[in-house]
Amino acid sequence: MGYPHKVLRSTGAGAVSATLVAGAALGLAPAAHAAPTVQAPAIGTATSTATGTASAPGIRFVDIAGDGGTVLKANVVTPAAAADGTRRFPVIVLPTSWATPQVEYLAQAQKLADSGYVVVTYNSRGFWQSGGYVEVAGPQDIADASRVIDWALANTPADPAKVGMAGVSYGAGISLLAAAHDPRIKAVAALSGWGDLIDSIYSGRTQHLQAAAMLGGTAYLTGRPSPELQRVLKDFLGSNLAKEQELIAWGKKRSPASYVDRINDNGAAIMLANAWGDTIFPPNQYASFYEKLTGPKRLELRPGDHATAEATGLLGLPNDVWTDTTRWFDHYLKGTDNGIDREQPVQIKSRSTDGYEGYPDWKAVGPTRKKIALAGTTTVHANVDSGANGGILMLSNALDQFVQVPPVASVPLLPRRYATVWQSEKYGTPQQIRGTAQLHTTVTSTKESGTLVAYLYDVGPLGLGKLVSNAPYTFHGQTPGKPFAVDLELFSTAYDVPAGHRLALVVDTVDPLYIEHNPTGAQLTFSSPAADPSYVSVPLREQ
Template sequence: MTPASSSRPGSSRPDSSGFSGSSGAPAPASLYPELDATTLGAFVTALESGDLTGLAPARAAEVAEARSVTVFTRGKVTGADGDRLDAALWRHTGAGPRPVIVMPSPWTDLGWLTYAVQATLFAARGYDVLAYSTRGFAASEGQVDVAGPLDVADGSRALDHLIERASGPVTKIGFLGDSYGSGISQLVAAHDTRVDAVVALSSWGDLGEAFYENSTRHVAAVRALLGAAAKARLSPQTQSVFDNVLGNRDILGTLQWAEIRSPFSHIKELNRRQLPVYFAHAWHETLFPANQTLKMFNELTGPKRLALSIGDHSGPEMTGMLGLPNRIWTDAHRWFDHHLRGIDNGIADEGQVLSEVMWNKTLEPRPTWHSLTERVHRLHLAGGGELTEEPEAGWTAGVLCGVDTPATVADAVVTSGYAEIAGRPKVYPTADIDRTVAAVWASAPAEDTTRLRGTPRLRVTYRAANPSSTFVAYLLDLAPDGTAHLVTHAPYTDLDSAPDSLISADIDLQATAYDVPPGHRLMLVIDARDPFYGDANLPRATLSFTSPETTPSYVDLPLG
């Protein structure tokens, strides 16, 4: 995909947060920077022609195997309102019964081409496969509906198209999507009872929480989505919603818009049918933070599996899209083989959760999400900047609003996650964090490895002179040399308290699996400015943090 800057309204103008596409961390032109349209196009051309010239040996073998058992064609699916959706079909010629897979495309102008390699691998394993470009993207007609009713109807129409062209009876039906396509896949499954299993990679459960985490606007995420959709055709409603998030307008309207686009809103139907769902997610996801997907995962009562990995949005599964060995895609194949083909491959007995530990990359299976946490250790915020075993009252720590610090979520949406996957996570110079701007607390050095497993929880009390306030809390792994790595974080915004009143904030930090080495300390940093988030503070105002005897401030650490 050729990089392109966004010229859409609202995609580059600054908002009240001061963050824009032309300053700070710019929105990327693609959420899939590792994918190359020319290479994928050559792969598809070989599928059509059989000419393997120029393909890597592994890709050539995949094309040859698929062509020996399937016929590949490009075409159009008639979607909702008669809009024609660009699609590709891998169809077996034998008349025997077989399962089928529908793959709605991610949020990219590559459209269905993103899935070219993986769809081919599924086809070679015995599936009929239809991949299509979602409305408004690539060569598909219509306007981007953001997993709305038109997208749900499109998914069912795509399934109709595939079934009509199958050469034999269809036995079972799966929907698979990455990112945007994963949300659509879940929603189609909730509305179309023909769907038997879902694979949802880098997905969302509650879109409202992804846009407004703890009432805090995810402005960098929205700018990234706009940047990646620079060539797409957004519906007026979609454009309006994105503009409203950036401009801090009509929060209630946005949440109502997001509710019907959230699989969590339809979980009763998924549970009624005990639909099997496989999720894969990144710990440091900046578009759809993990906790809102975890909420969805934990409420599902049917067969389910969750893989949590180092990195950011779509990064952990990217090598599989390129055709390289990838455990997430391997398990996606195993998930469908078990639930659509009835193969006893052991995946049902391996536990519901597989987490990759930062930064040693150990893979830890667990029977359930809640089993990750064996006990909770509480550390209290004290007046001398320590995290202590006992509460301490009577202190205050000021945080100056409107000033950024070296404590930030990441350097850039999506792309910073690739550095994490490569073993080069962002280094935070903690000595450069101005203590007159931010509040900082640190624990005693750990005697042994501290195994954080689960969802840390923060309770803090603070006073704001203004009617609205925002802060961001970061939990860091502090090395003896003063450098640190990010363990987890969360923003918080209060929009309702009276000026100069005490505000008690109880928030979940994003879930984590992190090993803090011996001799390292945990550091909690709270500041009032991060370019990833909208900011409800007035410039140069002060937030005064404290710890009353009746409601002490603390952080609960989940230990495994």
């Protein structure tokens, strides 16, 4: 399984099993385990579901032949104006999110149809009643998207010159990958997705345990993971370093960032939206991907966790993300002059205040940097959670979104044997943090491998720290007793520190969100050599 020293105990099958239990508690029913590959009608035909009738006017439930003839369960919603059969309409294709059934987008699909779009939503292969295996946005998933477009052009009044794709999470990733491979796609709205899959769940060379276990567990509950995915999950959660390069290659093949030149060449207009606290696809990797796009583009970042910012829109309720998604398609598919192309392309909302801030690009978000010196030499003992942590997957940052209660820690009470703490002076004026804080320090380990987790806290007068950002970092192959430099980007955020508060940088070695690689008895020493001082660089908005 890689190396013999200690890793976080809830790994591998145990973590997946725990997730299965949690999923069952949430009411997720196992998918029917039908034959994984089912021959569907040829492209250009459609069959009804067993009901034989649409569930509402304008909605049809159909089978679409995906790559290799695999059945994809789908819904088709057409505008009322299509009844006369004389017009063609822009078409939007919506692949479902991970582990969700095909009805996920029906509320938004109906709204889009009412405003003049043909909408085809389909259950991604391997999940629920669609055939095939879960391939994690692999080549077959990309080919499926093109087959669905083929079907829509042959079986609906869809305009072949006005094709768009959108989706939440898994649907977002598939949409971006499809835009790199199918030049017919003219506009994409990728909500809570990923640009770089490896940088999402393996950032800092550290496995994001809860994220990977949740994805794996729900795949088993609601679908049929492919043999390849089963091997990848086993190696990833089991910390099999011998397979690390294979894992990275597997993830890069499924990362839109690997195909950014194709996306740019095809010229699709790309809208990206994500949450600051996304514990599955952190915002850093999305912002980095956004900067590499050269065509029409937009980046929106808001408070919340994975897919929580757009969740109310899936229920048909008013929602900023879906409103802007519709505006994006209206402009780039219909040609509507609604001004979205003239707005600042980077739109962010602080976790602390209402209202949006517009910027010309990502680099302009936090142009001023203030360094907090991390002076002195401190040593921490590994393998024990100090009490500083990044919270609970999907829950903690959702609480921050709705009631502004992020994960907290009493900074004065953190045990200095297991955590090292540096604090700034008290600020006389509010500090508007915008962007990506960066840690630079020197570490000396008693072992050749290890993990550290950095946390940036907003500390009030009573010492209670509210989590601003965090990130893990794992190293292997270091010489025990020999210092080495560590540079770590914390997850991007927008947070306002009140006057009279201070910032604290805390580093420990254990966090339930991540797999840690500290051998038993390991110690980490943090120092600040005169020739290479340690610091945390905090990005601030110009005021």
